Amino acid sequence: MSLFKSASIVSGLTLVSRITGLMRELLIASTFGASALTDAFNVAFRIPNLFRRLFAEGAFSQAFVPVLAASRQQHGDEATHVLVNQVATLLIWALLLTSVLGVAGAPLLVWAMASGLKQSPEGFEVAVVMTRFMFPYIAFMSLVALAAGVLNTWKRFAVPAATPVLLNVAMIAAAWWGGPWFGTLGVPPIYALAVGVMLGGVAQLSVQLLALRRLGMLPRVGLSWRAVREAWGAEGPKRILQLMAPALLGVSVAQISLLINTQIASQLAPGSVSWLSYADRLMEFPTALLGVALGVVLMPQLSAAKAANDTAKYSDMLDWGLRLVVVLALPCALALLVFSKALVAVLYNYGAFSAHDVQQTTLALMGYGVGLLGLVAVKVLAPGFYASQDIRTPVRIAVAVLVITQLFNVALVPFLAHAGLALSIGLGALVNAAWLLWGLRKNGTYVMSAGWTRFVLQVLVACAVLGAWLCWSAQYWDWTALHATPLLRVGLMTGVLAVSALLYFATLTITGLKLRALLRR
Template sequence: MSEPQKEEKKSAGLLRSSAVVGVMTMLSRVLGLTRDVVVANYFGASGSADAFFVAFKIPNFLRRLFAEGAFSQAFVPVLSEYRTQRDLQAVQQLVNYVAGTLGSVLIAITVLAVVAAPMLTAMFAPGFYLGDEGKFELAAEMLRITFPYLLLISLTAFAGAVLNSYERFAVPAFTPVLLNVSLIGSAIFLSPLFDPPVLALAWGVMIAGVVQLIFQLPFLARLHLLPKPTWGWRDPGVQRIMKLMIPALFGVSVTQINLLLDTVLASFLQTGSVSWLYYSDRLAELPLGVFGIAIATVILPSLSRKHAEKSSEHFSSTLNWAMQMVLLIGVPAAVALFVLAEPMLITLFHYGALTDRDVAMAAMSLRAYACGLVAFMLIKVLATGYFSRQDTKTPVKIGIQAAVANMVFNLLLIGPFAHVGLAAATAMSAFLNAGLLLYGLRKSGVLIWAQGWLVQIFRMLVANIAMAVCIVFLMEQAELWLEMSVWQRITEMAILVVAGVSVYGAVLVLAGIRPRHLKHA
């Protein structure tokens, strides 16, 4: 097989793997939206809902920071290098040491956090502590139940990173489905058994962590890499991972830190602000998780191997391909979220306890998040270009600049725009972050523009304008959506989505984009 044919096969494999991860993640995100529909129906944007979202966001934030963020980005390149240059016994030893060291550290952190739950709650939601004692105590109580999820899900992410390194992408991508199923079941079946009922959601998080970890172990066993946890702090492989991980703790998760800062400041705003930001963020997270994180997950092992093989041309072409995929999917997703903000929120969440005002307030922050969606997705892909080369320092420096900018934007915008200003500040800092990451890759010569970028951007621009015009033309006013029945809302939304996707795809084809363009950088 010739070299161009090999590269075409690899490109097709990346697209196929991205599609697999995307489909599995789509299933998870759809169930996640179903979960949020159930939570909104049972608890709305009440004080108890605010308390749960804070209690869940703290371990969830740390999960993204440690597990999906810094740990995976540090662990996968080292594991890929071991896989490429050493035998299975050496890989097994590394897996054993990492499992034992990571597990021991996380157990210690979990014990401390459970004991210090009120202190953590006051730190992450100071507005509760200063202004609403009942909400603060409820959030602290639930945090004691939800925090062990960090230990369980981090070990799950460790198992998933091993599977991803061996191109077993489907299982880790499917695993989050189990969290959503657990929370849906807890809200429906367990909430009547608790006082207050919202405690059922906290126990649902704990149950999900156990189930997700157990689910992945048989697949590790098939690879003959089921870990035998061993303390290995001084092992050279573990030391390298720790050295890469410590700066990556900040660099890869700036977006999550920014979102957490939104929650801290929102706790000082009127009741419902935390929930409005949560529901709008959840909708923005759908395309980010399905496509942005899926593409970044798939290219990380590939980029790590290309770097180990010193294949700079193929490294650059993979990054070009990933960015084109982000723009091809991320821009229309952002346009759709912006235009369809109220109809989407009404269709998904406007039942039970969620009011008309809640929909209107969440729609405003959703539009702000939508403006930054492409930047959120590009950060995931561009940061991978650094971590695959075991460069964690540069994203850290960029992340610090973006975080400082985010706080400045927050303070400037929260006064006049309340919770919407917080969402807008996050979007603005994301563009700064993505821009600096891109500039760094270009300046270092790692990323060289592929031919045809300007033509592709023009094609996408025309297609997105056509899609937006189509949706606006067909869309009913928000007041009419509020009066529709459930099935009317679903039918109208389906029509709008199908029409928008059809017009977007048709214009892309008419503009000259063909399936082969999706395979080559």
């Protein structure tokens, strides 16, 4: 299977996930708006997600996938299955302990994440209750990350890419039916979302385990102390733990940045955490469809190329990934900058989500849009280091970028409030991507192929045409005032985006860019 076909499968299924995720956010926005209680849910949901990104999808995946791919390349499937058994044994025991500590320490975690919620005592208490209920979600998602690492290494990309849909469906059902039912019981309806999160976690893990069983790679978990000791002393888990140490520091930097930003947002006007969350959901569309899909596909392939010492293939795959980032992420970034209000109004401006919420979310989305190219590029550039089992370099860069991002916060938040937080993240992502690219070129891992100057100019010409069309469309219609005619507004948005895609790709073709050849590369 070609890299583009693999990336297309992941991207297509991720699109379904993002669409259902957007439906989820739209329903939450129209039902609950942006208030102290929605801030409480967003904070409570971020806490297990923070640990999930820290350990499961972060340090663990970055260390596990290269070792797993190298083991399969060098020792075969049977030995790799033993490695999976050992890792699963250690992971489950670690997750049990973490979940117990997280539930017990929920008040401290909420205070550390968003002490500003104490401005609304009810909001703080609701956040604590939901954190206690949802914290075990990290256990489900960490095991999902292990299963996804195995499936992706075996080039079974569909199931890991599709399972996030189950979380969104569970939360949509919880908001649609659970919220009103909780209200009749005298329980705050917002609690229904926490129930939906846990049901979604169970569903995702169940599907992944079935896929592993069909593959013949279902892990056999050792429940005895002897099994834990044997797994702890094995070479494979030791190597993963060695790689996890610097990876954990690197991922911690990103999560510390998130923690600081959430803490700052909780001190701003009520609704600030929610405005940033709604904008983040829109920004995740291109980030996931392009960056995550490419990263998921490239990581095991780069690891295998490195294990085979095929440096030419290694560099060529990175070059292909970066070209796709430029040709697809740059127009998306432009749309977030010049067409953001229309996007927010059409998608969120219903029910309890007011025109004021539209304006505040738009400002945050524009801040993210500034750094979208960097946010997507990092997903391709970082695996260039991880596949070589060089985690220290991106960690050092991440630490420096954390400091730079917080300096941006100091300069921007007093003037731009929550939008300053989003802009700081965007600017930091651009610095991060540029630094990673410089590092890959400096150590000789990545050699740019010929034709980049012409390629970039072709993309910029197409973006200029696209930008002119989007600017006119943003000004010609009052997207917020069209609130009274939602079907017309959705129809206009669909037409504008369809014309945008047609203009952009037609201009690329006219300039001579052979897009089909790029995709087949």
